[in-house]
Amino acid sequence: MAELPKAYDPAEVEDDLYRDWEQAGLFHAEPDDPGEPFSIVIPPPNVTGSLHIGHALTNAVEDAMIRHAKMHGKNAVWVPGTDHAGIATQNVVERQLEEEGLTRHDLGREAFLERVWEWREESGGVILTQLRKLGCALDWEREAFTFDEPRSRAVREVFVGLHEQGLIYRGYRLINWCPRCATALSDIEVDHEEVDGEMAHFVYPYADRDGGVEVATTRAETMLGDTAIAVHPDDERYTEMVGRTVTHPFFDRELPIIADEHVDPEFGTGAVKITPAHDPNDYDIGERHDLEVIDILTDDAVVNDNGGPFAGMDRFEARRAVKEALDEKGLLREVEAHTHQVGHCSRCGTVIEPRLSEQWFVEVRPLADKAIAAVHDGRTRLIPKRYTKPFLEWLENLHDWCISRQIWWGHRIPAWYCPDGHVTVARDDPDECAECGKGELTQDEDVLDTWFSSQLWPFTVFGWEAPGDTTPELETWYPTSILETGYDINTFWVSRMLMIGLWFLDEVPFEIVWNHGMVRDAEGKKMSKSFGNVIDPLDFIERYGADALRFALFQHCSPGQDVPLAEEWVEGGRRFANKLWNATRFALGTLDDTKPGGLPDADDLTLEDRWILSRLAAVRERVDGAYERYEWSIIAQSLYHFAWDELADWYLEAAKVRLYGDDETARQTARQVLAYVLERLLRLMHPVMPFLTEALWRALTGEPGGERSLMATEWPSEAGRSDEDAERDFAVIEDLVTQLRKFRSQNDVAPSKRFDVRLVTERAELLDRQRELVTSLAGLSELEFVDAVADDAGVAKIVFGAGEAYVELAGLIDVEAELARLEKELGKAQDDLERSQGKLANDAFVENAPDEVVQQERDRSSELERVIREVQEQMGALRELA
RNA sequence: GGGGUGUUAGCUCAGUCGGCUAGAGCGCUUGCUCGACACGCAAGAGGUCGUAGGUUCGAUUCCUACACACCCCACCA
Numbered sequence: 001m002a003e004l005p006k007a008y009d010p011a012e013v014e015d016d017l018y019r020d021w022e023q024a025g026l027f028h029a030e031p032d033d034p035g036e037p038f039s040i041v042i043p044p045p046n047v048t049g050s051l052h053i054g055h056a057l058t059n060a061v062e063d064a065m066i067r068h069a070k071m072h073g074k075n076a077v078w079v080p081g082t083d084h085a086g087i088a089t090q091n092v093v094e095r096q097l098e099e100e101g102l103t104r105h106d107l108g109r110e111a112f113l114e115r116v117w118e119w120r121e122e123s124g125g126v127i128l129t130q131l132r133k134l135g136c137a138l139d140w141e142r143e144a145f146t147f148d149e150p151r152s153r154a155v156r157e158v159f160v161g162l163h164e165q166g167l168i169y170r171g172y173r174l175i176n177w178c179p180r181c182a183t184a185l186s187d188i189e190v191d192h193e194e195v196d197g198e199m200a201h202f203v204y205p206y207a208d209r210d211g212g213v214e215v216a217t218t219r220a221e222t223m224l225g226d227t228a229i230a231v232h233p234d235d236e237r238y239t240e241m242v243g244r245t246v247t248h249p250f251f252d253r254e255l256p257i258i259a260d261e262h263v264d265p266e267f268g269t270g271a272v273k274i275t276p277a278h279d280p281n282d283y284d285i286g287e288r289h290d291l292e293v294i295d296i297l298t299d300d301a302v303v304n305d306n307g308g309p310f311a312g313m314d315r316f317e318a319r320r321a322v323k324e325a326l327d328e329k330g331l332l333r334e335v336e337a338h339t340h341q342v343g344h345c346s347r348c349g350t351v352i353e354p355r356l357s358e359q360w361f362v363e364v365r366p367l368a369d370k371a372i373a374a375v376h377d378g379r380t381r382l383i384p385k386r387y388t389k390p391f392l393e394w395l396e397n398l399h400d401w402c403i404s405r406q407i408w409w410g411h412r413i414p415a416w417y418c419p420d421g422h423v424t425v426a427r428d429d430p431d432e433c434a435e436c437g438k439g440e441l442t443q444d445e446d447v448l449d450t451w452f453s454s455q456l457w458p459f460t461v462f463g464w465e466a467p468g469d470t471t472p473e474l475e476t477w478y479p480t481s482i483l484e485t486g487y488d489i490n491t492f493w494v495s496r497m498l499m500i501g502l503w504f505l506d507e508v509p510f511e512i513v514w515n516h517g518m519v520r521d522a523e524g525k526k527m528s529k530s531f532g533n534v535i536d537p538l539d540f541i542e543r544y545g546a547d548a549l550r551f552a553l554f555q556h557c558s559p560g561q562d563v564p565l566a567e568e569w570v571e572g573g574r575r576f577a578n579k580l581w582n583a584t585r586f587a588l589g590t591l592d593d594t595k596p597g598g599l600p601d602a603d604d605l606t607l608e609d610r611w612i613l614s615r616l617a618a619v620r621e622r623v624d625g626a627y628e629r630y631e632w633s634i635i636a637q638s639l640y641h642f643a644w645d646e647l648a649d650w651y652l653e654a655a656k657v658r659l660y661g662d663d664e665t666a667r668q669t670a671r672q673v674l675a676y677v678l679e680r681l682l683r684l685m686h687p688v689m690p691f692l693t694e695a696l697w698r699a700l701t702g703e704p705g706g707e708r709s710l711m712a713t714e715w716p717s718e719a720g721r722s723d724e725d726a727e728r729d730f731a732v733i734e735d736l737v738t739q740l741r742k743f744r745s746q747n748d749v750a751p752s753k754r755f756d757v758r759l760v761t762e763r764a765e766l767l768d769r770q771r772e773l774v775t776s777l778a779g780l781s782e783l784e785f786v787d788a789v790a791d792d793a794g795v796a797k798i799v800f801g802a803g804e805a806y807v808e809l810a811g812l813i814d815v816e817a818e819l820a821r822l823e824k825e826l827g828k829a830q831d832d833l834e835r836s837q838g839k840l841a842n843d844a845f846v847e848n849a850p851d852e853v854v855q856q857e858r859d860r861s862s863e864l865e866r867v868i869r870e871v872q873e874q875m876g877a878l879r880e881l882a
Numbered sequence: 883g884g885g886g887u888g889u890u891a892g893c894u895c896a897g898u899c900g901g902c903u904a905g906a907g908c909g910c911u912u913g914c915u916c917g918a919c920a921c922g923c924a925a926g927a928g929g930u931c932g933u934a935g936g937u938u939c940g941a942u943u944c945c946u947a948c949a950c951a952c953c954c955c956a957c958c959a
Binding site (some may be wrong): 199448 | 884885886887888893894895896898906907908909912913914916917918919921922923924925926943952953954955956957959
């Protein structure tokens with residue numbers, strides 16, 4: 001094998017390795033492949049997107065799961081694909097048009113859609129290419145798109161099916177309207193944010209007497225659509241007013257005062273203005289009392305003709321104008337500051353307008369009930385468990401789902417209207433009205449919520465297009481083994497997949513929902529463009545390597561916990577990769593032609609061999625356990641600790657005695673053990689750092705790659721060998737060596753300077769056998785075992801767990817030089833102390849400086865006093881010696 | 883308003899069933915070109931485990947209350 005370069009250069013190997021795996025078919029699986037089925041479907045990223053750090057986390061984790069499963073001999077498949085992401089994608093293309101000074105309406109529906117498809121063809125696949133950079137073992141032959149032909153057929157089938165079952169209906173309802181996107185949204189596409197606003201109080205004058213009813217509102221302009229005043233039925237203040245009317249200040253309209261349980265008498269004046277067209281509660285009240293509904297806004301939230309003198313004003317402009325007009329009429333009472341929650345469009349941030357509108361809905365209750373049952377009886381489990389409760393509560397309180405969107409990019413609603421207004425919902429485009437037989441049908445202009453198609457993902461990717469469909473893929477891989485995703489889309493996506501999967505396939509789409517956290521910056525803050533703390537994973541991959549990024553993510557990733565990420569962590573990942581690279585380089589330089597294989601005869605194993613094999617068994621067990629619980633941080637940290645601290649720092653150093661010695665048998669034993677341990681470690685690490693381990697494994701084993709890749713090897717389920725005796729004995733060595741090194745460091749004995757040690761120890765027999773090891777690791781010349789050593793100023797006594805070590809100081813320490821050094825140290829400390837005490841003696845300082853600063857100075861003084869005492873003691877001892 | 887999470891070293895986090903001297907990375911200090919690695923080696927400093935109680939032989943770990951921080955959900959104008 002060619003010699004490895006001195007440092008690991010990820011860019012040099014990553015792309016080639018990926019291509020090699022792919023060409024060898026290691027990413028691909030067929031239903032009839034051997035092994036227990038294991039499947040994951042990728043949370044399809046938006047075609048618009050480019051890889052962000054959240055994708056990197058999800059996909060690194062899923063990749064590790066897939067590689068782990070494959071190494072366990074499972075028939076593992078990971079299906080890639082993208083989401084057409086209705087509004088998000090449409091917005092992107094609309095923004096492009098804007099730069100050309102165009103709107104989608106200038107192009108018209110067809111040309112616009114062509115344009116979006118074009119754009120998707122050009123740049124829509126970028127994100128998938130980026131996933132390759134991360135190392136993802138995705139089965140590219142199975143790539144799917146939520147808006148491709150097979151998926152579209154399934155969407156249509158599901159829509160028509162639910163409609164036939166009466167679970168999809170069209171109706172006038174109050175929905176969330178985004179005036180910028182000009183479309184309806186579902187409840188969860190609205191983000192509530194606290195906003196500082198105003199609560200305006202004003203009076204509706206009674207129609208038939210003096211005075212009036214005071215009401216309060218944060219959205220004054222809605223009063224243009226008010227059609228009643230409501231009070232609580234038991235509110236005595238208003239009892240006699242119920243049934244009377246007030247007059248509208250701007251219109252020739254009388255509003256009845258009605259009684260409704262919904263009103264909270266404690267809040268405000270206890271009287272509420274009712275705007276059925278623009279407030280969900282008011283709408284319900286309007287239904288109960290059969291109130292008139294007056295819509296006062298246009299699609300883009302401008303006051304319409306119903307707003308009389310305010311028509312043409314933007315809603316916020318109208319808000320001010322209405323208040324002014326009320327004030328002029330002497331009806332405005334007070335305007336108080338009021339912070340409240342305001343809904344914003346989750347796609348563009350525009351303030352949402354509740355609005356009455358005709359839309360398509362899914363009646364979710366029956367579907368949700370099935371999902372609830374599945375979670376209750378454990379057919380689907382959420383990890384961590386704590387997400388279960390909010391998940392269930394959400395399902396229990398679910399309102400019907402508004403699925404129609406007034407945009408163009410998406411699955412067109414398969415409903416047609418005849419001139420008489422009859423509705424035909426059909427699997428195939430109809431020629432005539434199902435009700436009256438008339439032709440000249442026009443299709444509904446709207447498209448479906450993007451989540452309506454992505455909810456079908458876990459089975460449409462396996463070929464499901466209609467109820468009853470079965471394919472080998474479905475039979476093998478559905479339900480999927482695990483659904484891994486951020487907790488932020490449990491409601492958007494996970495819940496809907498669960499509901500619809502149960503409804504149409506009568507089976508949960510996944511047994512486990514494993515939630516990772518959100519990637520944060522180094523301070524634990526949310527990453528956002530406005531903060532400027534966004535990390536670009538591709539940039540990091542380029543600079544540090546995919547494995548370094550992956551490792552940094554894994555290190556902090558445990559169920560449900562947010563993952564802090566900073567450049568230093570990724571740098572740490574690269575350092576670790578480099579460490580392993582160099583450990584392997586060392587091995588290659590010393591192994592000669594020895595390839596990894598089995599272990600030598602147990603009789604030939606030395607203490608350090610038995611120890612590292614035992615540690616290997618331990619880390620393997622720990623990693624296996626952590627995999628069962630998906631505790632990535634434990635997996636990463638255990639591997640790190642084993643590879644760096646135990647293998648590199650201790651075992652390699654210990655093995656050098658034999659590897660560089662001249663006992664051929666011993667050398668061969670060391671080589672075999674080293675090759676064995678390293679090879680097993682690379683396997684254990686492969687799911688976490690696939691590129692690095694693959695490159696090193698090929699160098700180590702001489703295997704050619706392709707089908708004979710590390711990726712295709714078996715998980716080392718039996719690696720290592722537990723050995724308590726070896727662990728206990730090696731701990732004695734570690735302890736002694738560490739204490740001796742400490743002595744060396746504290747006394748400034750040069751690392752190259754060897755010295756003699758006499759030991760008084762209960763483990764003389766062990767240490768005598770391991771004399772060479774100890775001497776080598778601690779840099780000793782002689783090791784002598786004695787029964788006792790008399791107290792003597794010239795001898796240092798070093799205590800360790802199994803006894804004491806004694807070192808002659810004479811000749812070891814350069815007394816003069818050491819005294820000079822200490823003299824200098826003492827001088828500096830005394831100067832510092834003098835200055836510090838001077839400060840403290842200064843009353844002005846003590847009086848005026850902040851308490852903590854004064855305290856700091858006091859602490860400093862006493863610390864300096866302590867240092868001075870210690871240095872003086874040391875100098876005393878040294879003088880005695882000289 | 884409801885629900886949840888967290889509070890451990892300067893920073894970011896581990897800490898499995900309550901039990902040896904509470905760990906890691908980064909940062910910091912000191913010394914080292916020791917035949918893999920200065921992307922390194924060795925040694926070190928640094929923690930009243932948020933506060934107050936309780937259970938226990940023993941609590942960072944379990945319970946209660948409180949404080950602070952963060953997150954999610956929610957149609958009180």
